[in-house]
Amino acid sequence: MPEQLVFAMEVFLNGLMAGVLYALVALGFVLIYKASGIFNYAQGVMALFAALTLVGIMDGQVPFSHLINAVFGTEIHHFGWHLPALLAIVLTMVVMIALAWLVNHFVFRHLVNQEPIILFMASIGLAYFLEGMGDIMWGADIKKLDVGLPQGINSAIDEITFGIFDYGFFIDNLDIVATGIAALLVVGLVIFAQYTKQGRAMRAVADDHQAALSVGISLNYIWVMVWSLAGFVALVAGIVWGTKSGVQFSLSLIALKALPVLMLGGFTSIPGAIVGGLIIGVGEKLFEFAIGPMIGGATENWFAYVLALIFLVFRPQGLFGEKIIERV
Amino acid sequence: MLDSVEPYTTEDGRKIGGVVMEMKNITLRFGGVTAIQDISFDIRDGEIRAIIGPNGAGKSSMLNVISGFYNPQEGEVFYKGEKRPPMKPFQVAQQGIARTFQNIALFEGMSVLDNVMTGRIRQMKAGLFAQALWKGKAEREEVENREVVEKVIDFLEIQHIRKTPVGRLPYGLKKRVELARALAAEPSILLLDEPMAGMNVEEKEDMSRFILDVNDEFGTTIALIEHDMGVVMDLSDRVVVMDYGKKIGDGTPDEVRTNQDVIDAYLGVAHD
Numbered sequence: 001m002p003e004q005l006v007f008a009m010e011v012f013l014n015g016l017m018a019g020v021l022y023a024l025v026a027l028g029f030v031l032i033y034k035a036s037g038i039f040n041y042a043q044g045v046m047a048l049f050a051a052l053t054l055v056g057i058m059d060g061q062v063p064f065s066h067l068i069n070a071v072f073g074t075e076i077h078h079f080g081w082h083l084p085a086l087l088a089i090v091l092t093m094v095v096m097i098a099l100a101w102l103v104n105h106f107v108f109r110h111l112v113n114q115e116p117i118i119l120f121m122a123s124i125g126l127a128y129f130l131e132g133m134g135d136i137m138w139g140a141d142i143k144k145l146d147v148g149l150p151q152g153i154n155s156a157i158d159e160i161t162f163g164i165f166d167y168g169f170f171i172d173n174l175d176i177v178a179t180g181i182a183a184l185l186v187v188g189l190v191i192f193a194q195y196t197k198q199g200r201a202m203r204a205v206a207d208d209h210q211a212a213l214s215v216g217i218s219l220n221y222i223w224v225m226v227w228s229l230a231g232f233v234a235l236v237a238g239i240v241w242g243t244k245s246g247v248q249f250s251l252s253l254i255a256l257k258a259l260p261v262l263m264l265g266g267f268t269s270i271p272g273a274i275v276g277g278l279i280i281g282v283g284e285k286l287f288e289f290a291i292g293p294m295i296g297g298a299t300e301n302w303f304a305y306v307l308a309l310i311f312l313v314f315r316p317q318g319l320f321g322e323k324i325i326e327r328v
Numbered sequence: 329m330l331d332s333v334e335p336y337t338t339e340d341g342r343k344i345g346g347v348v349m350e351m352k353n354i355t356l357r358f359g360g361v362t363a364i365q366d367i368s369f370d371i372r373d374g375e376i377r378a379i380i381g382p383n384g385a386g387k388s389s390m391l392n393v394i395s396g397f398y399n400p401q402e403g404e405v406f407y408k409g410e411k412r413p414p415m416k417p418f419q420v421a422q423q424g425i426a427r428t429f430q431n432i433a434l435f436e437g438m439s440v441l442d443n444v445m446t447g448r449i450r451q452m453k454a455g456l457f458a459q460a461l462w463k464g465k466a467e468r469e470e471v472e473n474r475e476v477v478e479k480v481i482d483f484l485e486i487q488h489i490r491k492t493p494v495g496r497l498p499y500g501l502k503k504r505v506e507l508a509r510a511l512a513a514e515p516s517i518l519l520l521d522e523p524m525a526g527m528n529v530e531e532k533e534d535m536s537r538f539i540l541d542v543n544d545e546f547g548t549t550i551a552l553i554e555h556d557m558g559v560v561m562d563l564s565d566r567v568v569v570m571d572y573g574k575k576i577g578d579g580t581p582d583e584v585r586t587n588q589d590v591i592d593a594y595l596g597v598a599h600d
Contacts, residue, residue, distance in 0.1 A: 197452045204435050204446050211433035214395065215509065216421030216450040 003167075010161075010169045011289040012282055017175030019281020020182045021240060025254055026261040026273040027185065028233040033267045035206045035226040038108065038119040042127035044255020046096075046231060049130050051238030051247040052138040053095050055145050058088040063137040085147035089235070096231030097224075104223045112209075112219075131252060140249065145242035149177050178240045182274070185236060189229075189270055202226060260308035266318030275319060280304045333372070338565065340544075345373030347406075348549055349394070349517060354403035356389055363389040364400065365573045371517060376543050377551045378560040381570035382593060387553040388430060390570070391521050394551065395427045396420030408516070422450045426515035428506045430522045430553075436495035440505050443494055444481060447512030448473040477512050483545070484508045484538060500531040504538070511542060518542070520552035524559055536563055557594065561585065569593070 028043040056063060060079035069075060107122055150173040158168035193199040204212045205222045212219065241251055265276025284303040292299045311318065335345050349371040356364040364386045371377045379387050392398040396417040405412040407423065435443050452469055481487055484504050489497060494505055503523065510518055523539065524532045536559060542548050554560045560567060561581040569577035569584055571593040577584045584590055
C-alpha cells in the first residue's frame with residue numbers, strides 16, 4: 001500500500017475523533033435550540049464553567065477565594081479535601097441544574113415570544129456573565145483536569161496497524177473513550193426524547209407553547225429540564241476537552257467551531273450534530289493533509305467555516321434540518 | 329332557566345348530574361376594554377353546554393377564563409364545589425379540564441399518535457428514572473395509557489393516519505386529532521372553541537356527530553363555543569348567549585330561540 005494512503009487513513013481516523021469532540025459541543029446547542037428556539041451562544045462557556053467547577057470541587061478549592069481574601073484580608077484557598085471524581089461530577093451536575101434554574105428564572109422566562117435575535121443577544125450576555133463568574137469563582141489560571149480517563153497512544157491499534165502497514169497509527173486513548181461517551185450520550189438523548197413522558201413533553205413544548213399548556217405541561221419545568229440537559233452535555237464536553245487540553249478560558253472558543261458543525265448538520269437534529277461534527281473533523285484534517293502543504297498550511301483555522309458557507313448557499317437547512325418551506 | 333340542580337334524565341336517556349363548574353360574576357378587562365362583564369352561569373355534569381354570540385361577544389375570552397389562559401379581574405370560579413384560586417393554564421389542565429383551540433394548536437412535527445399521547449401526560453405518574461429503567465410500573469403505565477389512546481383514536485375514526493405527522497393533514501382531520509388529544513385526557517370538562525369553524529357542511533355534520541357520540545358514550549361534560557346558531561341548537565342541552573361581553577340569555581335552546589334580546593342581537597338591532 002502506498003505510504004501516502006496509509007498516512008491519509010491515519011489522518012482520517014484522527015479527524016473522526018476530533019469530529020466527535022466538536023459534535024459534543026454542538027449537541028448542547030441543538031438541545032436548547034429545539035426546545036426553546038434559543039441559539040445558545042453560551043454553550044461553550046457552560047462547558048468551561050462546568051469544567052472549572054468540577055476541578056474546583058475535586059481539589060477542594062474555595063469558591064470566590066480571591067475576592068474573599070481581598071475583602072477580608074484572609075488567606076483561605078482550599079478546604080483541604082480531594083474528592084473522588086465520580087462524587088465531584090455528581091456535585092457539579094447539581095451546580096449545573098441550579099444554573100439551569102437560575103438562567104430560566106432570571107433571564108429566559110421573561111423573554112418568551114421575543115424575536116430570536118433578542119434571545120441570541122441574551123445568550124451572549126449570559127456567556128460573558130458566566131465567563132466572568134467562572135473567573136471570579138475559581139481563578140483564571142490553567143488547571144489540570146484528571147477524572148481518570150485514559151490518555152496517551154493506544155498501543156493495541158499501534159501494534160495492529162504496524163503489523164498490517166508496517167506503520168503504527170497514533171490514536172489517542174482519550175479520543176476513543178470520547179467517541180464511546182458521545183455515542184452513549186446520543187443514544188440516551190434520542191431514547192429520552194422519543195420514549196419518555198418528559199421527552200414527549202419536551203418535543204411538545206418545542207412545537208407549540210399553547211397546545212403544550214392545554215394538555216397540562218408546565219413550560220418552566222420543561223425549560224429548566226432542557227437547560228439542565230444542556231448543562232449535562234456541557235459537563236461531558238468540558239470533561240473531555242478539559243482532560244485533553246487543560247481547563248483554560250480558550251475552552252469557551254470551541255463553541256465557535258460548533259457553529260459550522262450546526263450549519264452542516266442542521267440546528268434541529270441530534271444525529272445531524274454528530275454527522276456534522278464528523279464531517280468537519282475529517283474534512284479539516286484531510287484538507288490540511290492533502291491541500292495544506294500546497295497553500296502554506298494552517299487551513300484548520302478556516303476550513304470549517306468555508307465549508308459551512310458553501311452549505312449555507314446550497315442547503316441552508318443543513319443535512320438533517322427541518323426543511324424550510326415558505327408559503328406564499 | 330333550570331331552577332333545580334337535581335339530577336335528571338334527558339329525553340334521549342342521558343343522565344345530567346349536579347353542577348361541576350360555576351362561574352360567578354366574572355369580569356375580564358384588557359386595559360380599558362371590558363371583554364366580559366359580570367357574567368354568571370354554570371355547567372352541569374354530563375351536559376352539552378354551549379356559549380354562543382355574535383363575533384366579538386367575548387365567547388373565546390370566557391373559554392380562556394375557564395381554561396386558565398386568562399385570569400378575570402373580578403368574580404369567582406367554582407370547580408367541583410371548590411373555589412378555584414388564580415391558576416396557570418397547565419394547572420387547570422392537570423385538574424381535568426381539556427380544551428381545543430379555534431385556530432388549532434397541535435404539535436405539527438409529531439405523529440397523530442404522539443399528539444394524542446400528550447393528552448395522557450397528566451395521568452402518567454412514573455418518574456424519569458423509573459422510565460429509564462423501563463420496568464414494572466412505568467411499563468404498565470405506558471401500556472394502560474396506550475390502550476386509552478387507541479380507544480379514542482378508534483372512536484374518532486383516525487386509525488388510518490395514526491403514524492402521519494400532523495403537519496401533513498388537511499384542516500378537518502386536524503380538528504379531529506385535536507379533539508382526540510383533548511378526549512384522551514379523560515377530562516371532567518371538555519372545552520371546544522369553535523369546533524366547526526371553517527368546515528364545510530359534511531365536515532360539520534361529522535363533527536356534530538362526534539360531539540354527540542363523545543357525550544353519549546363517555547358521558548363527557550362538554551362546553552362549546554360557536555357563533556353559528558343553527559348547529560348549536562341541535563347539539564346542546566343548555567345555551568348561554570353573550571353579546572358585547574354581557575349575558576343576554578341562558579336556557580334550553582327553545583327558550584333561547586324565543587328570547588327577544590337574543591333575536592335582536594343576532595338580527596343586529598342598534599345598541600343604545
